[in-house]
Amino acid sequence: MTFTLYQSHGVIFFNGANRMRFSWSRIGTTAILGLFVAATAGCTLVNKIRAKNELNETARAYKAGQFEEAEQHAKRALYLDPKNPTAPIFIARVIHQQYKPGVDSPDNIQRARDAIDAYQRVLQQNPNNEEAFKAISVLYSAIKDDQSLRTWITKRAADPNQPNEKRAEAYAILAGKDWDCSYKVTEQPDVKITSTDNGKANVTYKKPKDQKDFDMIQKCVVRGLEEAETAIKYDSNNESAWSYKTNLLLEAAKQAELDGKADQKAQYEKQAEIAGKRAGALSDERRRKEEAAEGTASLPDRWRGLFESRHLLL
Numbered sequence: 001m002t003f004t005l006y007q008s009h010g011v012i013f014f015n016g017a018n019r020m021r022f023s024w025s026r027i028g029t030t031a032i033l034g035l036f037v038a039a040t041a042g043c044t045l046v047n048k049i050r051a052k053n054e055l056n057e058t059a060r061a062y063k064a065g066q067f068e069e070a071e072q073h074a075k076r077a078l079y080l081d082p083k084n085p086t087a088p089i090f091i092a093r094v095i096h097q098q099y100k101p102g103v104d105s106p107d108n109i110q111r112a113r114d115a116i117d118a119y120q121r122v123l124q125q126n127p128n129n130e131e132a133f134k135a136i137s138v139l140y141s142a143i144k145d146d147q148s149l150r151t152w153i154t155k156r157a158a159d160p161n162q163p164n165e166k167r168a169e170a171y172a173i174l175a176g177k178d179w180d181c182s183y184k185v186t187e188q189p190d191v192k193i194t195s196t197d198n199g200k201a202n203v204t205y206k207k208p209k210d211q212k213d214f215d216m217i218q219k220c221v222v223r224g225l226e227e228a229e230t231a232i233k234y235d236s237n238n239e240s241a242w243s244y245k246t247n248l249l250l251e252a253a254k255q256a257e258l259d260g261k262a263d264q265k266a267q268y269e270k271q272a273e274i275a276g277k278r279a280g281a282l283s284d285e286r287r288r289k290e291e292a293a294e295g296t297a298s299l300p301d302r303w304r305g306l307f308e309s310r311h312l313l314l
Contacts (some may be wrong), residue, residue: 051081058090062097070094088125089132092118096135101142112139137173150177157230168235171227175244178224182217182251191258207258218255224248239286242279246272 054077061070071094078087096115100108116139119132126132133156140149156162157170185208186192193204208214225248231241249272256264 047080048084051077051084051087054080055084055086055090058094062090062094067094067098071098085125088118088122089129092122092132092135096139099139099142109143112143115139146177150174157227164234165238168231168233168238168241171231171234172238172240172244175224175227175231175241175248178220178227179244179247179251181220182224182255183247185213185217186251186254186258205254205257214255214258217251221248221251221255225252237282239279239282242275242282246275246279249275 054073058070058073058077061067061073071091074087074090074094077084078091081087092115095111095118099112099115116136119136119139122129122132136152137149140146140152153170153173157167157174159167162170186205188208191206191208193206195202195204208217225245228241228245228248231238232245235241249268253265253268253272256262256268
């Protein structure tokens with residue numbers, strides 16, 4: 001028997017019959033792979049449909065107030081379709097809904113933290129999801145985790161990839177928290193002294209008994225003013241930033257009075273007046289825009305289009 005040795009595409013064959021056999025083997029393998037790919041694609045499509053059905057069940061259970069059931073459906077949807085863009089936010093929402101504000105039990109606090117983790121996963125998939133960012137802020141505030149809240153807001157404030165307007169909002173929130181830090185102390189009855197002189201109420205301020213409290217509120221106001229100024233730098237029309245700057249300057253004036261520095265008090269009050277006028281102007285402008293928008297919304301559609309096309313609306 002004669003054997004012919006030859007090589008084709010890196011494979012060694014011995015004769016024509018063997019070559020034919022190996023060729024059929026290759027065709028069979030290719031066909032099997034094709035069937036496997038088709039089957040996989042089919043399974044993926046089926047799972048996507050099943051995931052969509054699970055999300056529909058999530059919505060149904062959510063509306064019915066069956067939040068634990070809704071959570072299970074949402075998690076099942078994500079299991080069936082790991083790349084589904086909707087399932088993660090559904091999971092976060094239903095966990096969030098199970099948290100009871102004002103209840104400080106360990107289980108309830110853990111529920112809030114579970115919701116925070118779920119929203120974090122949403123942000124991993126979509127870093128610009130505002131619902132997730134704000135929900136995390138609300139939850140940290142609700143469970144009184146002030147340090148985590150400050151860290152969370154500061155992260156956005158310092159993020160150069162965020163638009164200037166969002167960074168300004170974050171800095172304004174931080175400024176507001178530092179204003180609150182001082183205001184809670186200066187409004188205490190043993191610090192804020194109210195008296196009546198000839199039928200007129202007179203308010204004076206007395207230094208806190210504990211020097212640590214005074215040192216703390218000084219630091220809060222200095223930091224808060226820096227945050228307010230940074231917010232204004234990123235968005236000069238941020239109403240909240242100007243409002244908190246005004247209030248922080250008033251706190252600085254109180255602290256100057258507590259420290260017996262009348263000249264500094266007068267300077268801070270003058271600066272607060274200027275900042276307050278700017279905040280008031282921005283507030284008036286916002287209200288005008290809101291009223292104009294409400295007026296536009298109340299017009300019949302046929303008239304609204306006509307007015308807008310002729311630029312007759314504010």
